[in-house]
Amino acid sequence: MKISVFPAILIFLLFADQAPATESKIDETKTFIFHSILEGLYEDGVSTEDVEQILLRRDDEEYFHFIYSCPVCTASIWAFEAYRHRPEKLHAVKSGDSTFGWGLEKKIRDGLHSDDVKQRLTAINTLIGRWIDRRMDSLRLTEDERAELAEKLEERREYGLGMLNTFRRQTKDKEGPGVAYYAPAYVGQENWECASCNATVGQPMKFGDEK
Ligand SMILES: [Zn+2]
Numbered sequence: 188m189k190i191s192v193f194p195a196i197l198i199f200l201l202f203a204d205q206a207p208a209t210e211s212k213i214d215e216t217k218t219f220i221f222h223s224i225l226e227g228l229y230e231d232g233v234s235t236e237d238v239e240q241i242l243l244r245r246d247d248e249e250y251f252h253f254i255y256s257c258p259v260c261t262a263s264i265w266a267f268e269a270y271r272h273r274p275e276k277l278h279a280v281k282s283g284d285s286t287f288g289w290g291l292e293k294k295i296r297d298g299l300h301s302d303d304v305k306q307r308l309t310a311i312n313t314l315i316g317r318w319i320d321r322r323m324d325s326l327r328l329t330e331d332e333r334a335e336l337a338e339k340l341e342e343r344r345e346y347g348l349g350m351l352n353t354f355r356r357q358t359k360d361k362e363g364p365g366v367a368y369y370a371p372a373y374v375g376q377e378n379w380e381c382a383s384c385n386a387t388v389g390q391p392m393k394f395g396d397e398k
Pocket of ligand 1: 254257258259260267347348382383384
């Protein structure tokens with residue numbers, strides 16, 4: 188019996204252009220930040236209570252600990268939101284766990300739940316910095332690749348700090364909702380830098396009063 192290859196070719200042609208595209212629709216520096224944080228949250232087994240605290244948001248304000256429209260803060264929020272909405276438990280795991288690790292160490296938790304906003308931002312900076320580092324290590328980037336990524340992260344950080352300064356000007360000139368709405372943790376603080384942005388480039392939280 189003669190078997191025609193024509194149907195096979197036709198099927199190939201029909202589906203050939205439907206292969207998934209590997210290029211992300213989202214800026215790959217942002218997706219790097221997203222994956223770093225989401226992975227860190229799972230690996231460290233961060234509690235939902237701790238994530239809720241990081242994602243603190245009061246009525247009629249943007250996220251308290253982040254800067255609206257900062258690329259680093261935005262990608263960070265995506266990861267924290269995704270983790271907050273994770274399934275209640277991992278499928279077919281008898282313990283009922285919803286995450287992998289054992290939870291954050293006391294020092295970080297105390298920082299996150301402190302009444303002092305400086306302590307909270309410092310804790311967030313420490314966590315994000317740890318997770319970015321961890322992912323960079325696990326990807327085994329070459330020195331050149333690491334330097335290239337660091338440069339891109341620095342560009343996003345500068346953009347974020349620029350946005351924070353834009354909101355500061357808005358507040359000063361009374362020309363918009365300003366810091367109180369777009370970056371509530373930073374109200375009245377002219378020299379504080381962004382906790383998440385600094386973390387992604389390996390810098391500690393800076394309040395402008397460091398010696
Ligand atoms: Zn930021």
